[in-house]
Amino acid sequence: MASDTAVTSAPTRARVIASDAEARAVARDFAESVRPYAAQIDAERRIPDEVVDAFSGTGLWAITVPRAFGGAEVSHATLADVIATVSAVEPSLGQIPQNHYCLVEDIRLSGTEEQKSFFFELVLAGARFANAFSEAGGKNVAEIQTRLVADGDEVVVTGRKFYSTGSAYAHWIPVLAVDDEGLEKLVFAERGSDGLTVVDDWSAFGQRATSSGTVLLEGLRVPADRVFPMHTEYENPTIAGPFAQLTTLAIDLGIARGAIRETHDAVRAARPWIDSGVDSASKDPLTLERVGRLDIDLAAAEALTEKAGEAVDAAKPAADERNVAAASIAVARAKVLTTELALEASSRLLELGGTRSTLGAKALDRYWRNARVHTLHDPVRWKPVIVGDYVLNGTLPARHSWI
Template sequence: MSESAVYPINPPAAHRIADDAEALRVAAQVAAVLQEHAAERDRHREVPAEIVDLYSNSGLWGITVPKEYGGAQVSCAVLAQVIAIISAADPSLGQIPQNHYCLLEDIRLQGTPAQQAHFFELVLQGHRFANALSETGGKNVQDIQTTIRRYGDGYVINGRKGYCTGSLYAHWLAVLALDEEQKGQLAFVERGTRGLVIVDDWDSIGQRTTSSGTVLAEDLQVAPFNLFPTYRSYESPTLAGPFAQLTTAAIDAGIARAALRDTVEFVRQFARPWIDAGVDKASEDPLTIIQIGALEIRLEAAEALLERAGWALDAARPAPDEDNVALASLAVAKAKVLTTEIAIEASNKLFELGGTRSTLKKHNFDRHWRNARVHTLHDPVRWKYHVVGNWLLNGVKPPRHDWS
């Protein structure tokens, strides 16, 4: 039996956030703490347990729990804003609950009332969920080899998972496996369960502290109560796909905002103007001013489309159907194009406008580009252009899956 990676997992003690306005206030407060040592956490690839605990105990991880189960049930537009605020402080920590929110959506869509009451209460207490969904060896992202089979009164899972964001910090892991009919089942497994192995082997150049490594299921036993028929989320129109994409785009918006923030501060304090500008400060260099203005305009456009995409999900949620789910997917696709492109552009422009001294290791500004380059690989944005164009030209609705 393999050994799991060790990380201090403390009993949760979460505050319960009441509404949208409080969620935004708390997000700003938490972001101020997370931003303070974000560069050092990236440099050393370490996140102290008290930082993760502060984040989840703030109540932000429970803000999507429905009101009937005691949650704030914030709007999708506000959720996107919360994720962007946190990600502007530390996008790795902004990403670790991204799949947590998506897993809560799975529970909302496919859980029985008893399952919803149980797992939503755990979340409100401060339990952190992480995913064990993707696999790295298949021909594409939907090629799943992990199996779930009946075993006595329950089930047993065997397989190897990759890109398991937040796994090192989680109280619970949600493992995706295929049953005998090749249908996707989602099993919630408590950390420490025999046969659940967390491997801290994430070695990417960016998003270095997301703990997006490997999870092994080795004869992992699961009770029927902990099983959700996730395949049903795509048999009929639901917001599972656009919801997941919205949370991803929000992280990229945060990365862009962080890069632009550090660019402005560095240009003001340390950059030198070009000799032909005839000015004393880089902040007075007219070509630099133009570039900063262009970045801000494009970032605000991306943030506006992100907010509009959230509104589209909010409008569709009461009664999702083929048409309004398609419109939500299209709105998110448009936002994701701009958040992807501005994250990469802003993190690159930092060095152009900051000059050579901005590349010094002590600033660790390259983390912005590394984070943007890695996270925007989540799914190819070129296909977002295709989705939008195919809708406009041919009336073809976006596909229904986790990436649309």
């Protein structure tokens, strides 16, 4: 059903975070404050308004705003860690600002100075962006049917979107559309605008509270000065692609962290197997092997994520074909491991916790459900092929949002 009320376009002034260390600390504190509500959020398929407001009020949604405009402009490794920290507790909550961060990056990459000043000030004040990019139809994910037509000092947008993550919680919903020349444009529309309808119809069995459903655009009129030439971000080498993938893999890293933490608790509470010859499950050598392997893989995933962030940092100041490709490859390596670990850890949680770990009150199945749904974002099976072609043949990866 439609849900276009109760979100204000004038948020209360948010905290302004000043450093990487502060961002990581604030994320840890906020995540712990949400822990008691995590299972409820999954069960009710909705993040309470007060939790979303508290999240953007922390200032974490503004940590990538450039320093020249008053933001912290944290490193990409810090950004990934912030997303993972929140996602470890509640990955739907960790996902709703993921596209917001990408949209802040779009503003940095393709906005005019006036657009940057206007929108970065909104972000610093606590405004939340959600995406209306992907569509359910078309021959592939890159085909966009939504159209933009210029009309004087306005543009008119018509189309239908799906996978519009965070739309029910947003103050602004930027829409990806194609103009008469076939060029992709990004149109920033305020939530509640005439012709823009959010339909909260996301029904997946995981990531239930992300509000990733339908956005309808029926003659939506937007001032022309809110349109960004998004096509330029991939016509030329930029960090847009690896940035988007880094923020995505951070959610999977968080799911793995959360599942492993729950596994430790579950094993400590479990009974030993009758043939183990030990008096507690935490001394069972077969269990210790599984837990040890998860810890090793988590350390590797976190290290690759840090290296991926550093590679994006290195490309950002003067992006070119070579350093953007290096960043994309570093991110792809991390994406493979975080995907595999999120699925493995969430499955091992149930195995090592035993039958009692499946009881409804514990809601531990949500880790596997979230991992399985979120890791379908793009086919990770393509990543080793791209990495192999790069290291063996020197082939540079394509430039788009999925690499």
